[in-house]
Amino acid sequence: MKELKVAYVHDWLVVNGGAEKVAKAILEIYPNAQVYSLIDFLNEKDRHDILQSKKSTTSFIQRLPFAKKFYRFYLPLFPLAIEQLDLREFDLIISSSYSVAKGVLTNADQVHVCYCHSPVRYAWDLYFNYLEDNKINRGLKAWYIKRTLHKLRIWDYIAAQRVDYFIANSHNVAKRIKKIYNRDAEVVYPPVNTSNFVLNSEPRKDYYLTASRLVPYKKMDIIIEAFKQMPDKQLLVLGDGPEFNKLKKMASKNIQIKGYCSLAELTSHMQQAKAFVFAPKEDFGIVPIEAMACGTPVIAFGKGGALETVTEKSGMFFYEQSVDSIVKAIGEFEKNISNYKSNEIRENSERFTSDKFKTEFQKIINKVTKNA
Numbered sequence: 001m002k003e004l005k006v007a008y009v010h011d012w013l014v015v016n017g018g019a020e021k022v023a024k025a026i027l028e029i030y031p032n033a034q035v036y037s038l039i040d041f042l043n044e045k046d047r048h049d050i051l052q053s054k055k056s057t058t059s060f061i062q063r064l065p066f067a068k069k070f071y072r073f074y075l076p077l078f079p080l081a082i083e084q085l086d087l088r089e090f091d092l093i094i095s096s097s098y099s100v101a102k103g104v105l106t107n108a109d110q111v112h113v114c115y116c117h118s119p120v121r122y123a124w125d126l127y128f129n130y131l132e133d134n135k136i137n138r139g140l141k142a143w144y145i146k147r148t149l150h151k152l153r154i155w156d157y158i159a160a161q162r163v164d165y166f167i168a169n170s171h172n173v174a175k176r177i178k179k180i181y182n183r184d185a186e187v188v189y190p191p192v193n194t195s196n197f198v199l200n201s202e203p204r205k206d207y208y209l210t211a212s213r214l215v216p217y218k219k220m221d222i223i224i225e226a227f228k229q230m231p232d233k234q235l236l237v238l239g240d241g242p243e244f245n246k247l248k249k250m251a252s253k254n255i256q257i258k259g260y261c262s263l264a265e266l267t268s269h270m271q272q273a274k275a276f277v278f279a280p281k282e283d284f285g286i287v288p289i290e291a292m293a294c295g296t297p298v299i300a301f302g303k304g305g306a307l308e309t310v311t312e313k314s315g316m317f318f319y320e321q322s323v324d325s326i327v328k329a330i331g332e333f334e335k336n337i338s339n340y341k342s343n344e345i346r347e348n349s350e351r352f353t354s355d356k357f358k359t360e361f362q363k364i365i366n367k368v369t370k371n372a
Contacts, residue, residue: 004369006033007087009095009104012071013040016050018190018286019117022096022169024050025191025357026115029365030094036085038078038100041068059084076148079103079155092369095163098283103159111369114163115188115361118173118283119180123152126217133216157181165368167361170284170305188361189308191354192286196263197293199346200271207234208330209273209296211266211287212280214241219279219301219321221247226326228252233330235277236269270294275333278306279321285309293349295342299329313340314348 008030010023027033027050035056047053059081061067061074074081078100085104087093093110095101098117106112122130127149136142157180160166166185168174174185208227212218220237224247227235231254237247240260248257261269267290270276276291276298284305288298292314300306302317310317316336318329 003032004091005089006030006092006094007090008033008035009082009085009087009093009097009101010035010037010056011097011099011101012038013042013050013056014068014071016042016046018284019096019098020046020050021193021286022115022117022190022357025354026094026096026361027052027054029358029362033094034090036087036104038062038081039067039071057085075152079152079159092365094365100156100159102163103155104162106162106164111165112163113165113167113365113368115167115169116173116177116185117169117190119160119176120152120156121283123149123156124180125176129217165364167364170308172305172308173283186364188357188364189352190284190286191357192289192293192349192352194289194293194349194353197267197270197290197349199295199342202272204274205272207236207273208275208277208299209236209238209269209291210277210279211238211269214239214243214247216243217280221250222321222323223277223279223326224250224255225323226330227255229323229327230254230330236273238266238269266290267294270296274337275299275315277326277330279326280304281321282306288315289349289352292345295346297333297337297340297345299326299333309348309352311348314345315340 008026035051035054037056038059039062040056040058061081082100082103083105087104093106093112095114097114099120102114136145160181166177166183168177168185168187169190171187174187177183177185210223214220227233235255237257238261251257270291271294273296276296278288278298278300281301281304288300289309291298298310298315300310300317301321302319316333318325
């Protein structure tokens, strides 16, 4: 049997985030794959880590003015751009998509497998949240954006029908793929490098931790407001993003907003925290698993991917994205804190290792290419 020629298609290569950790694992399975993306502005350190220093083939958006910083402004061109990537020479196309990567054009002799992080959130599930958070109410700008997202929804549904096999990053996302695209998806949880996050034998300190990119849907504001109502409890907020200044102004004396930190600093804070607080409804959610790998219990919003990762032995849930709900959850957690054992929490995180991802992902690819 001949070796398959493989193309790997990514939405955009700009930072080393969760989707890029999936890219790294897939390219470790298929080291000879050719990489394609709308744009590629990775620095050399991230390129070496994610792509094994490979150069990727990009779309025409790479050459448009200010694409490095303002590529999202070219959203109306994304569908056209992804369809211009010529993949005729490949037997297997693997797309990793939370935007348009799934929309590449393939023929009947090729197999296209999409690892779907989510249907396009700002066009589907979070459409009204997106309009509200960005104060897009009326006027010419609002009309243009609403029309753009309407057209994107039409294209996105059509593009999803081109995919031969979907793999979802959680049962939560598989359910939404079925709802939006009317397609079935097998589930393979994304890889979490739990070896970077380990148990620490030192006693824990008396503070709670939260960490993420500081954007509206992460709901960091309600976590901060909750701890403002609990001045005897300390909160450390790690992360940077467009809401940094707003959240900094909200903070009271018991809340420290530190901003960006290194992996070593993040790990150290996770190892020492009393618990990790997680308020968004995520497709999956990698950061809570990293906290659990450090033996740290997680207090999470009880919807979305967290329901698949946090167990009664590794944390607890609150069921409303509200200040009162978080305050009550913290109180309940402190009453039962002795029930949480670091080694059991760590054990739960090991369901999501990179090796498990690679084994399950390759098993599906072998199955679908055998049947092709």
